[in-house]
Each structure stands twice: as structure tokens, then as C-alpha cells.
Amino acid sequence: MHLVVCIKYIPDPEAAFSMFSIDEQALKVIPASGLKHVVSPFDEQAIEAALRIREAHAGTRITVITLGNELSRNALKHGLAMGADDGVLLLDAALEDGDSYTTALTLAAALKKLGAIDLVLTGRQAADGDAGVVGAGIGELLDVPVLTFAKSIAVEKNTVRVERVLDDGIEIVEADLPAVVTVSNEIGAPRVPTLRETMRAARKPLVVWTAKNLGLNADHVGAAGSRSVRERLFAPSKAIQCEFIVGDTPEQQGARLAQRLREAKVL
Amino acid sequence: MNVLVIAELAQDKPTSASLEHLALARSLAGEGRVVALLLDAQTNITETLIARGADKVIIGVREAFDSYNSYAWTTIAASVAREHAVTLILAAHNPRGADLAPRLAFRLNAGCATGCVSVEQKDDTLLFTRASHGGNLRETLRFKTEVVVATVRAGVYDALPADATHTGEIITLNTAPVSRVRVLERKREDGAQRLEDAKVIIAGGRGLNGPEGFKVLEPLAATLGGVVGASRVPCDLGWCSHALQIGLTGKTVTPELYIAVGISGASHHLAGCGNAKTIVAINTDKDAAIFRDAKFGVVGDYTTVVPALTGAIMALPKQS
Numbered sequence: 001m002h003l004v005v006c007i008k009y010i011p012d013p014e015a016a017f018s019m020f021s022i023d024e025q026a027l028k029v030i031p032a033s034g035l036k037h038v039v040s041p042f043d044e045q046a047i048e049a050a051l052r053i054r055e056a057h058a059g060t061r062i063t064v065i066t067l068g069n070e071l072s073r074n075a076l077k078h079g080l081a082m083g084a085d086d087g088v089l090l091l092d093a094a095l096e097d098g099d100s101y102t103t104a105l106t107l108a109a110a111l112k113k114l115g116a117i118d119l120v121l122t123g124r125q126a127a128d129g130d131a132g133v134v135g136a137g138i139g140e141l142l143d144v145p146v147l148t149f150a151k152s153i154a155v156e157k158n159t160v161r162v163e164r165v166l167d168d169g170i171e172i173v174e175a176d177l178p179a180v181v182t183v184s185n186e187i188g189a190p191r192v193p194t195l196r197e198t199m200r201a202a203r204k205p206l207v208v209w210t211a212k213n214l215g216l217n218a219d220h221v222g223a224a225g226s227r228s229v230r231e232r233l234f235a236p237s238k239a240i241q242c243e244f245i246v247g248d249t250p251e252q253q254g255a256r257l258a259q260r261l262r263e264a265k266v267l
Numbered sequence: 268m269n270v271l272v273i274a275e276l277a278q279d280k281p282t283s284a285s286l287e288h289l290a291l292a293r294s295l296a297g298e299g300r301v302v303a304l305l306l307d308a309q310t311n312i313t314e315t316l317i318a319r320g321a322d323k324v325i326i327g328v329r330e331a332f333d334s335y336n337s338y339a340w341t342t343i344a345a346s347v348a349r350e351h352a353v354t355l356i357l358a359a360h361n362p363r364g365a366d367l368a369p370r371l372a373f374r375l376n377a378g379c380a381t382g383c384v385s386v387e388q389k390d391d392t393l394l395f396t397r398a399s400h401g402g403n404l405r406e407t408l409r410f411k412t413e414v415v416v417a418t419v420r421a422g423v424y425d426a427l428p429a430d431a432t433h434t435g436e437i438i439t440l441n442t443a444p445v446s447r448v449r450v451l452e453r454k455r456e457d458g459a460q461r462l463e464d465a466k467v468i469i470a471g472g473r474g475l476n477g478p479e480g481f482k483v484l485e486p487l488a489a490t491l492g493g494v495v496g497a498s499r500v501p502c503d504l505g506w507c508s509h510a511l512q513i514g515l516t517g518k519t520v521t522p523e524l525y526i527a528v529g530i531s532g533a534s535h536h537l538a539g540c541g542n543a544k545t546i547v548a549i550n551t552d553k554d555a556a557i558f559r560d561a562k563f564g565v566v567g568d569y570t571t572v573v574p575a576l577t578g579a580i581m582a583l584p585k586q587s
Contacts, residue, residue, distance in 0.1 A: 100379065129399050137373045148337070148366045164362075168456055169456045174448070174451055186503075230407070236405050240561070243563050250567055257563060264563075266524050
């Protein structure tokens with residue numbers, strides 16, 4: 001079985017937002033220099049999901065793939081250190097600054113080029129853009145079923161079965177392979193590679209493909225092919241001033257809070 | 268322009284988000300039509316949707332559409348969108364809408380904007396403002412495509428008052444299209460009143476220090492006629508059900524009163540509760556980010572403050 005995990009390398013989303021600034025001319029988010037980059041956490045959990053599937057199915061091969069820049073090699077190395085078998089980097093100036101649409105288009109072309117894939121995994125959304133569009137887009141472009149927000153994944157014979165997170169519980173859904181599954185945080189913590197695995201991964205070669213290698217016209221991908229245009233980028237304003245309720249004892253604080261809520265007509 | 272609203276039900280009533288989206292659709296449609304698509308429903312719901320702004324309701328009967336199925340719903344929604352020449356499709360930003368919208372967008376060669384906090388029209392261009400970067404940022408997008416599919420967060424628009432004189436056309440679908448996804452089972456979490464419709468929410472975070480912390484919140488919730496929710500950390504740690512998760516990847520809630528207990532206030536949590544009318548924060552850390560979004564704050568140990576607050580609320584004189 002061949003599993004492919006689509007991942008994205010992003011500035012650490014857990015970093016304080018004061019580490020980022022907004023370039024209002026370029027309409028871009030600029031991370032502070034030196035801010036570490038990580039594999040988007042949901043994507044890292046998608047790698048974990050793939051590794052768990054391989055544990056149940058000997059002989060499974062796992063490829064990690066990313067669309068990015070030179071820095072994104074580190075994302076693939078991290079995937080390899082976690083246990084993936086090979087890595088593909090889609091690297092080309094023509095592919096840069098795209099949107100969810102061109103990202104899905106590019107990844108779908110790369111997946112076709114890889115060929116004979118049983119299951120494509122990715123995070124439910126990238127932790128920077130938070131759009132959650134690419135996974136579904138890949139499925140549509142490849143014309144295969146998509147199962148989203150997985151908290152557990154089981155592959156049996158020619159089908160994939162997913163426990164899917166709903167707002168009032170879960171549902172169990174099934175589709176024939178090949179399929180795309182997007183992974184939610186409920187799947188659990190990803191494994192942490194050992195130093196030895198990290199060293200070994202650093203020596204594994206990566207495959208690098210350009211737009212031309214993928215048979216993609218430069219006008220159809222990256223910024224040129226994007227369907228969306230960013231008109232504005234801003235931080236939402238916060239106009240609230242917190243009124244702190246003080247008191248000598250918790251009882252006093254509780255009573256005063258109740259009183260203030262009543263006075264403010266909240267209660 | 269014609270606008271399609273993907274409406275949803277909860278406890279056999281249209282969700283408040285669906286009614287809000289109908290109002291938004293009505294305001295954007297101008298001379299055009301507002302079409303509502305409601306699958307998995309009983310036919311008596313249609314009048315509500317028409318009274319709240321729909322000009323046409325297409326209803327897939329429960330016998331044929333007895334559960335959400337992304338593949339079948341995408342197929343139906345795409346054919347309805349084409350047939351009615353809609354240029355905008357609105358869905359809820361929840362596990363159904365966020366599943367359906369991107370797929371529908373690709374099926375229709377349309378643009379896709381998820382998690383919108385505003386959709387507006389300016390000089391014949393639709394502008395979509397959405398939260399990104401864990402709720403820290405807003406970006407405003409326009410699309411080069413003819414059609415756009417958007418998921419819109421709950422609580423940012425007001426529903427129209429019901430107008431019983433508004434009339435509309437009703438179409439019933441009795442058969443579902445073939446699906447390549449099979450729904451085998453659905454397990455509902457019982458007990459929890461829907462967080463999305465709750466007027467009062469008491470939410471716990473990492474600062475509860477363990478599952479038993481939720482036991483401290485429950486009497487306060489009961490006293491206020493509210494429900495208990497959570498930030499992501501206690502859900503991931505297994506202290507409570509994931510169904511309680513509020514935030515970017517959980518539920519979006521818009522209660523009158525939101526009491527955040529032991530929640531640091533990371534922006535990805537605020538993305539789910541920032542539109543609450545009044546936020547109260549109880550936290551031991553006086554520098555916690557949550558106080559920047561709270562109207563009232565208590566710096567203290569929740570295990571003593573929350574029971575004290577509960578007792579004090581019970582002791583308040585009844586409102587006349």
C-alpha cells in the first residue's frame with residue numbers, strides 16, 4: 001500500500017502573535033526573524049495517522065510531500081525522521097504565493113505523477129491560513145472520495161473507514177480506495193523522532209519537482225493561477241477594557257462579580 | 268444575484284446560523300432570488316425558511332437523505348446551484364459546512380472562503396472577510412471566479428424577523444444521488460444541550476487541572492440555565508468530550524454570557540467565542556490573554572471563586 005501525506009511548513013503557530021507583523025503593502029504576514037518553523041500541527045498528526053496505518057499493514061510505503069521553498073526541506077526531513085520512507089518537494093518560483101486552489105491543483109498533479117496511490121492524508125487545515133480547502137480540493141481534482149476531520153482511520157482490504165468528528169458526536173464513514181482523508185487533532189499526539197532517526201533522515205535524498213516536471217503551465221499555478229485576491233490584511237481591534245473584581249476572599253470576589261453582572265443587566 | 272443557502276436543522280428546527288445566513292443572502296440578493304437547500308428534513312420546515320427570507324426551498328426528504336453524506340450533498344448542491352444560476356453559496360462554518368463547501372467549490376469551479384466573519388458587496392464585487400492565523404488576523408478576499416462558496420461563522424448576522432406573508436416556491440426531492448461515501452453509524456453525545464444555541468456557557472480550560480474541575484463548573488451552569496463547554500486542551504487531554512470544544516477547530520458559540528474558567532485565551536479559542544455578548548474570565552494568571560477580551564475578570568483560584576459566584580447568584584434577589 002502506498003500512502004502519501006501532504007504537509008505544510010509554517011512559522012510556529014503556537015508562538016505569541018507579537019512575533020508576527022503585517023506588511024500592509026505586500027499584504028503578507030511576516031514572522032520575526034529567527035522564529036522557528038514547524039510542520040503544521042494537523043499535518044504532523046496526518047503523518048502520525050499514516051504511521052499507525054503502516055503499523056497495521058506491513059509493506060506500506062509512506063511518502064511525504066510539500067509545496068514550499070528551500071526551507072520546506074526541513075518539513076520533509078521531519079516527516080522522514082518520524083518514519084516516512086521518502087519525500088517530495090515541489091519547488092519553483094512559479095508555484096509560490098498561490099492560494100488554496102493552486103495548492104490543490106499542484107499537489108493533485110504531483111500525486112498523479114507519483115501514481116498508484118491508495119490513500120492521501122493531510123491535516124484538516126493549515127494552522128496559518130486555517131482555510132481547510134486543499135484536502136477536499138485534491139479529492140475533487142483526482143475524482144476520489146474525501147473523508148474529513150478524522151479522529152481515527154482504519155484501512156481494510158480495499159476500503160478506508162474513518163471516525164469523523166461532528167459537532168454533536170462522531171460518525172463512522174467508509175469509502176473505497178483510493179481516497180483522501182483529512183486528519184483532526186482528536187487523532188492524538190504525533191510521535192517525537194529520536195536523535196538517531198533525525199540524523200538518519202537528514203541523509204535521505206529528497207525528490208524535487210518543478211511546475212514543468214508536473215506538466216503545469218506557469219500561468220495556471222502560484223500567484224498567477226490563484227482564484228482569490230487578498231484585498232486587505234489586518235488584526236482585529238480589541239476595544240474591551242476588563243473590569244477586575246477584587247476582594248479580600250474568594251467569597252467576596254464571587255459576591256461582587258454576581259452583583260456587577262446584575263448591575264450590568266447580564267443576569 | 269441569486270444566492271443559495273445550505274440550511275441545516277437541529278432538533279428539527281432550522282439552526283440560528285441558517286436563519287442568519289438567509290438574512291445575509293436576502294440582503295445581498297437584491298432583485299435576485301434566495302434559494303434554500305435543506306436535506307434530511309421534514310416538509311413542514313419549509314414555511315419557516317420562507318418566512319425568514321427564502322424565495323424557494325428545495326427540501327430533500329428524510330426518508331431519502333437520512334444523514335449528512337458529503338458526496339451526495341455535494342452532488343445535489345452543485346446541480347441546484349447550476350440550475351438556479353447562483354453566484355454565491357452560503358453554508359455554516361461547522362463540520363458539515365466546512366466539509367461540503369470546499370468540495371462544492373471545486374465541483375463548480377468556484378472560489379472558496381471558509382470561516383467568514385463578513386460578506387459584503389462593494390461596487391459589484393463581493394468581499395469576504397475571514398479569520399486566519401488562529402484567529403489573530405482577518406483577511407479580506409475577492410475572487411476572480413463567477414461563483415463563490417463561503418462558510419460563515421455563527422452569530423455575526425441577525426436573522427430576519429419571521430414574515431408570514433412572504434411566499435415562496437417549494438420543491439421536494441424524494442431520491443438521493445448515488446454516493447461513493449457510506450455512512451455506517453452516527454454516535455451522538457447525549458446530555459449536552461447544543462452549545463451553539465446556549466444563552467450561557469461556562470467553559471473550562473487547562474487551568475481546571477483535571478477532569479474533576481468540570482464538576483465545579485456544572486452547578487454554576489445549572490444555576491444560570493447554561494451549559495458547560497471547554498477549550499481545546501482539556502478535550503485533547505481527555506478531561507471532557509471533544510463535543511464540548513469551542514474554538515477555531517471546535518464550535519463557534521455566541522451566548523449572552525460566556526464565563527471562561529482557567530482558559531488562557533489563545534486566539535484560536537477566542538475565534539470560537541469572541542462574539543459572546545459578555546465574557547467573564549476567571550484565571551489565576553493576572554496576565555492571561557483572556558482578560559484582554561473579558562468585560563469582567565477575577566484573578567483567583569476557580570475552585571473557590573466559582574462556588575462563591577454560584578452561591579452569590581443563587582442569593583441574588585429575583586428580577587422583577
